Amino acid sequence: xxxxxxxxxxxxxxxxxxxxxxxxxxxxxxxxxxxxxxxxxxxxxxxxxxxxxxxxxxxxxxxxxxxxxxxxxxxxxxxxxxxxxxxxxxxxxxxxxxxxxxxxxxxxxxxxxxxxxxxxxxxxxxxxxxxxxxxxxxxxxxxxxxxxxxxxxxxxxxxxxxxxxxxxxxxxxxxxxxxxxxxxxxxxxxxxxxxxxxxxxxxxxxxxxxxxxxxxxxxxxxxxxxxxxxxxxxxxxxxxxxxxxxxxxxxxxxxxxxxxxxxxxxxxxxxxxxxxxxxxxxxxxxxxxxxxxxxxxxxxxxxxxxxxxx
Numbered sequence: 009x010x011x012x013x014x015x016x017x018x019x020x021x022x023x024x025x026x027x028x029x030x031x032x033x034x035x036x037x038x039x040x041x042x043x044x045x046x047x048x049x050x051x052x053x054x055x056x057x058x059x060x061x062x063x064x065x066x067x068x069x070x071x072x073x074x075x076x077x078x079x080x081x082x083x084x085x086x087x088x089x090x091x092x093x094x095x096x097x098x099x100x101x102x103x104x105x106x107x108x109x110x111x112x113x114x115x116x117x118x119x120x121x122x123x124x125x126x127x128x129x130x131x132x133x134x135x136x137x138x139x140x141x142x143x144x145x146x147x148x149x150x151x152x153x154x155x156x157x158x159x160x161x162x163x164x165x166x167x168x169x170x171x172x173x174x175x176x177x178x179x180x181x182x183x184x185x186x187x188x189x190x191x192x193x194x195x196x197x198x199x200x201x202x203x204x205x206x207x208x209x210x211x212x213x214x215x216x217x218x219x220x221x222x223x224x225x226x227x228x229x230x231x232x233x234x235x236x237x238x239x240x241x242x243x244x245x246x247x248x249x250x251x252x253x254x255x256x257x258x259x260x261x262x263x264x265x266x267x268x269x270x271x272x273x274x275x276x277x278x279x280x281x282x283x284x285x286x287x288x289x290x291x292x293x294x295x296x297x298x299x300x301x302x303x304x305x306x307x308x309x310x311x312x313x314x315x316x317x318x
Contacts, residue, residue, distance in 0.1 A: 021077050024084035025060050029053065031091040037098035038107050046095060047113035055112055059083060106286040114290035121275065122294060128270040129260060129298075132188065136195025137256050144200045145245060148207020149233055162208055169201035173259045181266050191263045198259045199252045206248060210241040246310045250303050257299060272298070 032049050059080065066076035087108065093099050095107035115122065151157045177194050184190035214237050222232045264273025272295050279287035 019077055019081075021063060021080040021084055022060070024081065024088045025056060028056060028084060028088040028091055031088065031096055034092075034096045036096050038095050038102065046107055047110045049109045051112040051116055052109050056084075056087065103283070104285055106289060110286050111290050111293065114287050115294075118275075118287065118290075122272075122291075125271045125275045126294075126298065128268075129257075129264065129272045132191045132271070133195060133253075133256055133260055136192045136260070137199055137252065139192075140196040140199040141203050141245070141249075141252070144203035145207045145238060145241075148204045149211050149237055149241075151204075152208035152211025153229075153233060153237075158208055158212070162205065165201055165205050165208075169205065173198040173255070174262055177259060177263050178266055181263055187263075187268055191260055191268070194259050194263050195256045198256050202255075203245075203248070203252065206244070207241070210244050211237055214240055243310070243314050246306065246314060249306045253302055253306070254299065257295070261295065 032053070036046050038046050063076055063080040066080075067073050069076075090108055094102075094105050095109060151161050173194060176197075180194050180197075181187065181190045184193060218236065218240065219232065222236050227236070260271075261273035261276070264271040265277040268274040268277075272291060276288050276291035276295075279285070279291060
């Protein structure tokens, strides 16, 4: 019992979780003095409880318990300070620093618009990243297999890849016939060059004994490339997906803020255009949540689909 309490109950993360909930009982200057008032804390409270439940489940894994405590402690400290300073004491301009109750209540008010924007962004992200990674891995493997092509093409790819995608995003959005094509193309370019160069390097790093073993079996070059080298490099490819995902989502959000009529970036842009910083912060929180969830899906897929490593 003592071990259970020390592990699951008595820690700093749970302390600030309780303190944040207790803030709901304090009188609010924000609600009394601000014209827009303070929304119901129900949604914010549900979010806190979900974070706490996720935290308790994380404690079951001894190897991740310390990191879970540190991360959750930081989250609850920020929530507690924000709730106390803004929602209760109203020490900051409410227009620029809204109460967390109001921020999370937006998910109830604009539920349909946020969900529609999510699916719109995910479609563009999925198509752009999938085509980019598949084509880059295939072409990079072919180039990496041929030393002459590697020496000729790799320096060019390295030079082109140094140009940040955000620089040419406005131009691509301007010249493409539709915003959807422009977004897919920008996401494609965002991930293509780095994945392409990685595939070239991965092909060169494949152990010679593996290739020699394949040749002893009299396998053709296409079979060696697509049945040996690419599967051998899948762990490296998947390990790079979180970085590619963050870059693609950043570029997509920037593109949506320029010319879209739906999407997560569009929602933030429209909120900022109308100086509705409560909705803008809600959109930013939602984008962060989406990135976290997608990274979790990638890690899950890696554990389930890739059984080999090196």
